[in-house]
Amino acid sequence: MTTLSYTTIHSGYKLSPCTFEKRSRTAAEYSTQPCGDVWFKTRHWKTERIVNEAKALQLLAERTRIPIPKFIQCGQNDDGSMFLEMSRVDGIDLSEVGKKCQEPGGMRHNASGKCNECKNIAKANAEHFIQTILLPELAKLRSNRTGLDGFVLPPAWMLEYDTRSHWDVKTSSREEFVFIHGDLGPDNLRIDPDTLTVKCVIDWEHSGYFPSGFQKWSVDDSDYHALYEDHQTICELAKSIEP
Known part of the structure; x- marks a missing residue:
């Protein structure tokens, strides 16, 4: 299976044979979408959402037995977007x-x-x-x-x-x-x-x-x-x- 990349109005995704990556979208990406500027202004905490999920995955893995994707890494891309890499399920x-x-x-x-x-x-x-x-x-x-x-x-x-x-x-x-x-x-x-x-x-x-x-x-x-x-x-x- 090859790596598959796709986007929604709010996030970008990358699916590989073993991993799944979610990232926030930049202002430039929003501007290319119909009404994208509206979504950019109303979709608050674009990078914070990614970080919040990363922290949640680590907390849940340490303290619960809930089946969740395994946290791999979280960081910032060169364009300022935030990414979260986890195991593919x-x-x-x-x-x-x-x-x-x-x-x-x-x-x-x-x-x-x-x-x-x-x-x-x-x-x-x-x-x-x-x-x-x-x-x-x-x-x-x-x-x-x-x-x-x-x-x-x-x-x-x-x-x-x-x-x-x-x-x-x-x-x-x-x-x-x-x-x-x-x-x-x-x-x-x-x-x-x-x-x-x-x-x-x-x-x-x-x-x-x-x-x-x-x-x-x-x-x-x-x-x-x-x-x-x-x-x-x-x-x-x-x-x-x-x-």
Whole structure:
């Protein structure tokens, strides 16, 4: 397999046989995209997001048994962009399961087309994994300060509504803040196509310590996207982390 490079509006990626690299995009790259200047001005913390994920991967590897990509290195490119190199984890995202039958255990549910049975099996397995492994492991990580190592990046579903460009660290007299993923939906749960079980949890950019009410997630696409529209809850949670 050769190295594959591609970009989205926010990040650049490089996939090799053994590694996966994510990097922030520069102002020059944004300017070549339709409405790119708008995204550049509203997409805050371009390099900080990469560093935050790097720190999260190292913390999780040391203190939990959550399956995550292995951290390799993090640094700055000559053009000022920040990169994070980690191990490659093959599989398919939960959001992609069901587009065809995966034949779990060699059993085919249908001859062609979408397979709702595979989708339902994978979603049930993912929910069980989150309830019995992921959340209990994250609950072990506590802090008396919000964010991670002095940097606060709230969940993805909060930032499209609350667009402030800075969040101060909030401190407490006790370790009341719990570690969260911050973007835990079907796109960030990597599934083993042979067993339809969770193989890896990816994309920890928005992780950090927050009040327990921030620990939101869903294995269903529509339910996860609904988090972005719950503006009342978003406002209440935003106020709860203001110093």
